Amino acid sequence: MPLQMKLTAVTLDCSDPEALAAFYRQATGLEPHPASNRDFAALARRGGVVIGFQRVDDYQPPRWPAQSVPQQVHLDFEVDDLDEAETLLLRLGAAKPEDQPGGGRWRVFTDPAGHPFCLTVRGAG
Structure with a gap:
């Protein structure tokens, strides 16, 4: 019988945990986790997976789609309206790379x- 494990958290490396947590808080509506501090910030929803952000000295951001610095982690989110979500995310500080391999699907x-x-449209998959 395989080991039964429950995913409880995903943690992203970054140079500024508080700033990255603020971006994802505004984008997702998740609430700050009480364990947050200067070197580690986290967001959670009661009973849900925690998204953590940890400070890493000399952090090098991924170079997507190039692999000179691999993406390290990849998150997927569902939304009701891609255009509306894109507008909000760009306003919050996200970037949209030119390379968009999903066509209209994501x-x-x-x-x-x-x-x-x-981002994918909720229920489209």
Whole structure:
């Protein structure tokens, strides 16, 4: 029988945990986790997965889609409206790379620390 494990957290390396947590808080509505401090910040929803952000000295952001610095981690989010979500995310500080391999099915963005993430339309998959 395989080991039964429950995913409880995903943690992203970055140079400024508080700033990256603020970006994802505004984008997702998740609440600050009480364990947050200068070197580690986290967001959570009761009973949900925690997204953590940890300070790394000399952090090098991923270079998506190039692999000179690999993406290290990749997050996917569902939204009701891709255009509306894109407008909000760009206003919050996300970037939208030119290379968009998903066609109309999904869109790739990078957060302010350079981590790539994708948006898909809720229920389309």
